[in-house]
Amino acid sequence: MLQAIVIEQLRSGNLHQAGKVWALKGEINLASADALVDLVRSRLARETPRVREGLEWLALIRRVPLFVLLDVLDPAVVADLEKAGYLQVGETGRRWVSLKDEYVGEVIRGWMDLPRRKELHSLVARAVGATPADMDVEELLGYVAWTLDCREPVEPAFALAAAEAANKLYDPLFALECLSQIRVEDPHWAEAAQQRAAAHITLAEHEAAVSILEEVTAEQLSELAATAYATTSSISAAPSCGSRAATTGSGKSLPEQPLIFPGGRGRP
Incomplete structure (x- = not known):
């Protein structure tokens, strides 16, 4: 703020x-709560519309790899943003910009x-990876958080x-916010249930975790790949603290989950 x-x-x-x-000609008035807002508005009023749009976009996405920024914004605009001292650019790796x-x-x-958030969100849709595997963790979490903030699906x-x-x-609340986007008819429903249970366990809500796992049907389990066992076993082990199961407030125990193979078969 001082800067x-x-x-x-x-x-x-x-x-x-x-x-x-160095001397001041007049008084600096920061008495009102709106002083900082007025300060930023005054600064942005002197910028071109394209630079202001770039600042709005970066304010929403917060952090983005340089190559994505150059794909979404005109390189000349990025150069203007950097010249004006608005950008912080990483020197290595994916060269994150904020x-x-x-x-x-x-x-x-x-x-x-x-409405403006939604409008700016559409600018990045073509620049993100086609699948989550195309993103690293920070990029993925940033993109999903921004999408949720824009009230987009x-x-x-x-x-x-x-x-x-x-x-x-260990951010179970954000995990649950993400999982609210997955419906029961989606093919990822069973895996989503595993992650919901894991989030509730982190929150020490063991009864909720048990209920979620019990609601998954055999048909939904049959859609899981064999690798889903790693997630399931970690969920059932998380609250055990040295025991094989955690007891909830109602006296129910968190059940051990069987190894699930494609077709819904347990481990022989």
Whole structure:
């Protein structure tokens, strides 16, 4: 915020150099709660419409690989954003790009209405990977979080992958938010149930975890691949704390899950 105030005062001419001393011509008024918003609005008002749109887009997505940014925005706009000091660009790997000043993104997100969020969301649809496997964890979680924030539907495969990643990062609430996008008629329903149970276990809601697993039908289980056993066994082991099952408040035990092979067969 201090940097923003200094930059704004320099640009407006209120902060100037007199000999070897920097001085203010007038008073800086930060008394009102809207002072920071006014500061950002004033700064953005001097930018071109294309630069403002780029800032809005980055404020929503928060963090994006450089190659995606260059695919979505005109490279000349990206150059203008960098020249103006708005961007922070990583030096290695996928060269992640974000807004250098986080408060700018916070202010922009605060004044942006839902229709505008949806409009900007459509810009990135063509630039994201075709499958979750095309993204790394940070990119996947960022994209799904942004999509949910824009009130846009998340494809079941993306929702499931993001939920699994969130559970591994001990963020069960976000995992459950992702899984709310998966319906019972979707092919990922059984795997989604596993992740729901895992999230509830992390929240110490063992009875809810048991109920979710009990609701999965044999037909839905038959759609699981053999590799689903790794997820299922980790769910049943998570709350055990040295025992083979966790007892819920109602006296029910979290059941051990059998190894599920395609076709719904248990381990011989």
